[in-house]
Amino acid sequence: MTSVQQNWRTINVDALDPDSPANFDLSTLTPSAPSVATADVQALTAQIRQLLRGGDFEGALRGALDTAPYGADGRGKEIHLATVIEILQSIRQSEMSPILSRIYQSEGGSEVLDTLMKYIYRGMALNSSHTPSGPKAISPQPTGFSQISHRSLGGDTSGQAMSVLLSWHEKVVEIAGPGSIARVMTDRRTV
């Protein structure tokens, strides 16, 4: 009688199985990142801004990427993302490739460019979701692709930021290869 009344389909069987991955903390599988306080990220940002004002773009970029706060909370990560994007925007197009190849050839350079790639993708995600007029600005097209409309109405700055990120993306792939994209998709340490 009871078995008829019980709605078996709604039972979460995974929760009852001790061997189920649902009862397993997946974060223990990944390398743990030490937690970083938001205040520390802010202090770091100030230091990097200092370098930027002094005209040391490469040092600022390298510094910002070496200290990527994987263990920070959402707010801390956002601050750091803003810093990295600011650096990327202040470097001239003609200087991108020389800076990138110098970083790539230095010790641990491949990993630094992978981190940069993460910030480029993160920046693109941010730009497409934070357009001033909100989600309404993205209209699905008959082609199946979404397009950001109203570029001229305040979407201009985001469009510009996107074009900066796209040219950085091109330059990073030229130097670090498609492998860097594969690593951004694979890496469990997100920025």
Added chain:
Amino acid sequence: MAPPEVHHLFHHSIADHSCSADRKTLAVARESNVELYTRSGNSYVLQDELTGHDKLVTGVDIAPNSGRIVTCSQDRNAYVWEPSPEGWKPTLVLLRINRAATCVRWSPSETKFAAGSGARLIAICHFEEEDNWWVSKHLKKPIRSTITSVGWHPNSVLLAAGSTDGHARVFSSFIKGIDARPEPSVWGERLPFNTVCGEYLNNTAGWVHGVAFSPSGDSLAFVAHDSSLTVVYPSGPEQPPRAIINLTTQMLPFLGLIWITENEIVAAGYDCEAYKLQGDEQGWQLTGSVEAKTRPGIQDGREESALNMFRQMDLKGKTKDDTKLTTVHQNTIGTVRVHAGGPGGVTKFSTSGVDGRFVIWNL
């Protein structure tokens, strides 16, 4: 260097392939069957078909000495095929898994085989004479996700396994009465079943696609989905390894790898070609592609007549046919295997992949 020997078997993905010891027989996994090809002259001719699985066959391995073939499939079963006068005789092996089997390999001793699965375990199977039955024992802990590949140590006791939880692990698969007590090695001295002798994770914690012990068995290499190769040099049981070298590459991820010597590896994967890597405890580098890029006839080999050029421009809007890759394989390479040469130095290896080609390469 002689050019590679290319055999385009069919227009379908090859999940796995294996050659007999004399290299005359080739077994390839095609959909839910395994096709057996026999070498005649310079080509492979379809000889026989092993039918029995009812889902995609994911692994096939021919034991070099006994000639027995083991196959595993997404139908959660494995079969051991033995030659008999009436043809190949299958024996069902109950793996006791509730997810697909993903890979299978005979141990070097050929008395047991390991089958990885999506059920977060590895089935180690051996033949029980008394019951006339294949028995499977499970390596379970601490695997947290699907096993993608297995690789045997030369002593037939240690087994390396790569998993989608990002770990490459070394287990003991010691079975009393089947295995001789192994010599103490860098991986450990006492090795009861399911001893975890090593557990390695690379920086990104990406899926591990392929694992392999070096010819001596004293180091372990694995390739992961973060386009990297990791080589582990253990120092002794219960101690941190002497060195873990992680080489990130510019290419797409590798799927399979083999050791050529103690200091050389060949790996291949999504880039559709095989690469040579070289190194030691100090570091590893990519030394280049195994393919000779100047092979004639692959790109702009033939002289185009002006008429032909304009005709192509008119028909296709371009003069060059760029629908073909410049590599021998036209799609992802899934399996890399040693074809000739021993532990001291491999001279030939074979690859197969999504494009249905089976290629023998000279090193």
